[in-house]
Amino acid sequence: MNIVVCISSVPDTTAKINFTDNGSKFDANGVQFVINPYDEFGLTKAMMLKEATGGKVTVITVGDATVEPVMRKSLAIGADAAVRINMNATDSYSTANEIANYLNDNPADIIITGRESIDYNGGAVGGMLAEMMNLPFVNACNGLELSGNTAKLTREIDGGKENITAELPFVIGGQKGLVLESELRIPNMRGIMQARSKPLEVIEPSSTEGLTSSVSFEKPVEKGACKLVDADNVAELVNLLQNEAKVI
Amino acid sequence: MSVLVYTESWEGKFRKSTFEAVSYASETAKLLGTDLVAVSLGEVSNDELNKLGNYGAAKVISASNINKGDGQAATAVIAEQANDANAIVFSNTYTAKMIAPRLSAKLKIGAISNVIEVATSTTPLTVKRKAFSSKAIEIATVNSEKAIISIAPNSFGLIETGGSLTIETSDTSEKGGITIEGQETASGKISISEAEIVVSGGRGLKGPENWGMIEELADLLGAATACSKPVADIGWRPHAEHVGQTGKAVAADLYIAIGISGAIQHLAGVNSSKVMVAINTDPEAPFFKAADYGIVGDAFEVVPKLIEEIKKIR
Numbered sequence: 005m006n007i008v009v010c011i012s013s014v015p016d017t018t019a020k021i022n023f024t025d026n027g028s029k030f031d032a033n034g035v036q037f038v039i040n041p042y043d044e045f046g047l048t049k050a051m052m053l054k055e056a057t058g059g060k061v062t063v064i065t066v067g068d069a070t071v072e073p074v075m076r077k078s079l080a081i082g083a084d085a086a087v088r089i090n091m092n093a094t095d096s097y098s099t100a101n102e103i104a105n106y107l108n109d110n111p112a113d114i115i116i117t118g119r120e121s122i123d124y125n126g127g128a129v130g131g132m133l134a135e136m137m138n139l140p141f142v143n144a145c146n147g148l149e150l151s152g153n154t155a156k157l158t159r160e161i162d163g164g165k166e167n168i169t170a171e172l173p174f175v176i177g178g179q180k181g182l183v184l185e186s187e188l189r190i191p192n193m194r195g196i197m198q199a200r201s202k203p204l205e206v207i208e209p210s211s212t213e214g215l216t217s218s219v220s221f222e223k224p225v226e227k228g229a230c231k232l233v234d235a236d237n238v239a240e241l242v243n244l245l246q247n248e249a250k251v252i
Numbered sequence: 253m254s255v256l257v258y259t260e261s262w263e264g265k266f267r268k269s270t271f272e273a274v275s276y277a278s279e280t281a282k283l284l285g286t287d288l289v290a291v292s293l294g295e296v297s298n299d300e301l302n303k304l305g306n307y308g309a310a311k312v313i314s315a316s317n318i319n320k321g322d323g324q325a326a327t328a329v330i331a332e333q334a335n336d337a338n339a340i341v342f343s344n345t346y347t348a349k350m351i352a353p354r355l356s357a358k359l360k361i362g363a364i365s366n367v368i369e370v371a372t373s374t375t376p377l378t379v380k381r382k383a384f385s386s387k388a389i390e391i392a393t394v395n396s397e398k399a400i401i402s403i404a405p406n407s408f409g410l411i412e413t414g415g416s417l418t419i420e421t422s423d424t425s426e427k428g429g430i431t432i433e434g435q436e437t438a439s440g441k442i443s444i445s446e447a448e449i450v451v452s453g454g455r456g457l458k459g460p461e462n463w464g465m466i467e468e469l470a471d472l473l474g475a476a477t478a479c480s481k482p483v484a485d486i487g488w489r490p491h492a493e494h495v496g497q498t499g500k501a502v503a504a505d506l507y508i509a510i511g512i513s514g515a516i517q518h519l520a521g522v523n524s525s526k527v528m529v530a531i532n533t534d535p536e537a538p539f540f541k542a543a544d545y546g547i548v549g550d551a552f553e554v555v556p557k558l559i560e561e562i563k564k565i566r
Contacts, residue, residue: 015384017516017517020516021387041498096353096356096363097356097357097360100353100357122384122385122497123384124383125365125366125383125384126365127365128356131353131354131357132353134323134354135327135354135355135358140323140324140428140429141323143323143349144346144349160492162262163437164435164438165437166432167432167435170430174429177349180494180498181491215360216392217393219390219393220391221383221390224386224388227542227544230542230543230544231544233545233546235547235548235550238558241558242558242561246565249544251506252565
């Protein structure tokens with residue numbers, strides 16, 4: 005069983021988000037980068053599937069050399085090999101296209117992306133990849149059980165879940181539920197040592213043109229000061245919500 | 253030339269997010285000086301389809317044999333109708349998140365998600381979108397002649413035009429590589445992403461047995477219930493209620509945070525709400541810096557009083 009997990013290197017969830025060069029570029033200064041949380045659920049699920057059925061887990065990232073610490077962390081968690089496509093991922097289509105090129109030469113049984121990355125939140129690479137490879141895609145996937153070549157999957161829908169059956173190969177966009185938060189793996193010392201000698205292959209990209217461009221970024225408008233209401237005067241809060249904010 | 257909008261239905265009914273997508277698409281069609289065509293998948297009655305006219309659709313193509321959960325089939329059907337379309341509009345629902353990227357790859361049209369405003373320029377189409385989990389606004393543009401736009405729910409609102417439409421049917425019966433076995437949904441629950449009011453609880457509530465008052469308050473207000481990440485992680489509430497950076501995004505008219513300190517990850521997921529209220533014992537809780545209104549006090553005293561006061565006006 006070949007499982008490929010697509011990983012994004014993203015600012016830590018606690019990071020303050022700022023921009024430089026007149027708001028055109030993310031300011032990475034002093035920012036800690038982590039495995040995209042949605043991808044981490046997928047990576048852990050891939051490890052569990054491998055432990056149950058045997059096989060190989062490869063992580064793939066489209067990015068420059070600055071993403072390598074996150075790839076090494078994935079190897080320390082237990083992935084067998086890592087592939088970096090040496091290109092700045094600025095557009096979902098070109099990113100998906102590079103990954104599809106790799107997968108056409110190196111076929112996988114299960115391809116796992118995160119539901120979205122927490123930086124650009126495009127949420128598009130998994131679906132695009134599936135279309136390029138003419139494979140089924142189950143997004144917001146929060147359950148996957150494999151028996152032989154058949155998988156029972158669940159995806160989150162508004163107010164519940166949908167149960168799906170699919171044959172390998174397919175693409176999923178993972179999220180919490182695929183594994184539990186408590187099942188996420190923290191690299192141990194042995195894993196970290198082993199990761200140093202695991203292969204991290206760097207591939208040069210083809211020259212796909214992106215379909216979208218980022219023009220600039222701005223920060224959301226700051227809220228005004230909070231109006232505090234005394235705990236003994238809850239009626240005043242209701243009055244403000246009804247007559248000032250007009251939301252109830 | 254036209255603008256195409258995917259009008260999602262749930263058990264044969266449209267929701268507010270559908271009409272919002274039609275309203276947005278109708279404004280886009282005006283900008284481009286063209287007509288708006290809707291595509292509906294699955295069984296939807298003519299009475300229901302007619303409602304789309306009231307938000308600006310001139311025509312709807314109803315493909316009743318298609319299950320929207322089958323992303324390959326849904327994409328193929330929408331692509332068939334997209335030949336003349338200069339822009340294709342979605343509401344950013346779970347289903348749209350499967351279809352829009354596929355459509356982008358299939359037709360080689362740039363797709364932009366999480367869009368919050370109508371286009372600021374049409375050559376090329378340029379829009380504002382939420383990025384970095386709502387910690388930033390990105391101005392993004394497509395490099396293709398055509399564009400796929402997915403709008404964030406509750407970001408645009410509804411615009412009624414009082415128009416009417418023509419209904420065309422499509423008997424296409426495409427099928428993709430998955431089998432949909434069925435759905436498990438909690439009936440009567442208000443969807444967090446579409447809710448006008450959300451009442452949310454955190455660790456300050458001390459245990460799952462104390463959620464009765466949260467649910468009572470939500471019922472009174474016609475609100476959805478939600479919770480912070482720690483609460484979902486400990487198992488006090490289902491994961492589907494987790495709102496924040498790695499959970500669901502909230503863009504409600506009113507968000508009431510009870511016993512939630514307001515970690516940066518939580519605020520990122522909810523700060524698109526128009527009005528936020530914080531109720532917390534700790535006056536230093538970061539939520540008071542983000543909220544519009546606040547009460548420093550014990551939830552177990554404040555919430556029952558709040559319920560009583562709201563009963564007086566409802």
